[in-house]
Amino acid sequence: MPEESIIKEEDRFHEAKGEPFDSAVCPGCGCLCEDIDLTLENNRVVQAFHACSWGLSKFHLGHRFLREPKHAKLVFPARKEPTGGPLPVSYEEGYEQAAAFLLQANRVVFFGLCQMTFDAQLLAISLIKHFNATVYPSEGMLLTPFFKALKQHPAGIATQEEIRQLATTIVFWGANPLHSCPRLSPRYAVFAAGINAPERHIARKAFYTDPYENDTGFFALRIPITPENEVDRAKELTEIIEEGSFSVPKELDALVKAIESSPFVALFVGRGIAYSATPDALMEALFALRNAINQKKPCVLLPVISDFNAMGFYLALIQSGIDPAESPQVCADLLAYQPKKGDTLICIGSDPFWFFSDAQREAIQSLYIPVVSISSLQNQTTHAADLVLPVALTGVEAEGLAYRMDGVPIFLRQVIPTAQPTDFTVLKAIQERILTEPSHG
Amino acid sequence: MADMKVLDVYRLLPRTNCRQCGMVCMAFASALLTGKAKPEDCPPFAEEEKYAEALQKLQEAFGDKGEREATGLSIDRDKCDGCGICAAVCEISLEKSQELANGKGARRFESPVIVIVDGLITIKNPDACRRMVPDAPTCNACVDLCPSKALTFL
Ligand code: SF4
Ligand code: SF4
Ligand code: SF4
């Protein structure tokens, strides 16, 4: 039998011809993988090494989004026609319109802001301050409770590299690393070799919390929880660690033993905490657990972040004098947003319409609330928006600074050219029009 | 027939080293696993009735499936999400790539068994896979630890 017929052609390794562009940074999630080797031909990425399928879709500008092919790159700025279809406009017209929508608003509400460069985030925050706007960051469900708890329980953070080297007990609390950050476990948390774990996953013990078994179970033991008992579970664990106990419940036994015998413990907390009845209290309880373990051995708590620069946004808030732990402007749950007549919504690098309830969507429409979307890729929000301003995709078509989920700054490189402006340029242009408006000077 | 190593294949062959296939039996087993030969290429199989059962087993494993990687690994591309756990747990890949051992993707000049290319597992160096090396310890690491169940051995 000829070899060709027995090996599937597409499974073989073929090196694509083209120009190498090595060590690009992936804007696919908060891991910001900085080891992506690309091959370019005619300013297109024709081969990508090491990016997971999620990250790959970014380098292909959404064209080869394996799971959701509809997320393609936006092409031109557009206003929604009265009939509902998109009417192409120039960027200049778009900036004027966006500024007009913002200036006419009684209340400006920002959504997203976690998938843009740090500089653009600082600029967006200056607009938030200017309008005294409300903001629903796309990672608000995780990071608003995180920063609230961090303020109560000040704690240092370790880098992913330190976790890889030192941690041998890994707990994913409300986090499914395989879905939110596919390469987190092979690169840092579980499978990579470290000083304390030369035998990689064999030397580490991993756990995850969930009411049900899921694919994390392939390498981690499940700690069963329910939305109702989750906080108590964390408190119970803290008590056992602090005081020791002769009667450790069966479900916590392996975890307690692992923590006791491990030189370094890493707690990864994910968006799943939003399902808890009381996410703020749960985050508090997890920080208390972290501190209890930390009395005996180093323990860090890190958020598992999907949106690549969510950490950057919260750091930008703090740098701009807005305390995300205290400010009523910074909200967590976008389902709590109550549309009001006179609102203007501005959605940047995010898709709140995917998450909104039907009631929220209907209210936004019936109250004629203008929606501005600044985005690279198509999504439900760009379909619903009254004004869409496409921007260059950071990390692929534009460069800029972002903060990894552990707070490490990483500079994303531009891989291919584009004629589209960056999110920074668009916000700057809108800001200029707002500041030159006589009544708002 | 899942999880067939070169020795398992070898045991099913006539093991006479008659060289009618142009090689010895062990080499032929390896050629079957890499898809470089098919079971019928061993003439004694076709000629002698006593090998019928073994031939059938090998044909089931290496017949006209057309979906096997050179290592005998079958990849379900719809399930794989390119997480790279398979590469990270492959001892041989780690030996062949210092970068991989450090938690990064292998460099272009390195030759691990597995690399993630275009968001999918891809076999770059099939000959190095433990399943291809006679007498190497049994290895299922990549299959066992793929959380998406995207891999099976034929
Ligand atoms: S894990 Fe995240 S940063 Fe790394 S390649 Fe996948 S999407 Fe990109
Ligand atoms: S023809 Fe068959 S029996 Fe003879 S050496 Fe080859 S594999 Fe072995
Ligand atoms: S085969 Fe499995 S472990 Fe390997 S990249 Fe695909 S999904 Fe991940």
Ligand code: SF4
């Ligand atoms: S079978 Fe073992 S050696 Fe072969 S690719 Fe899988 S993990 Fe690597």
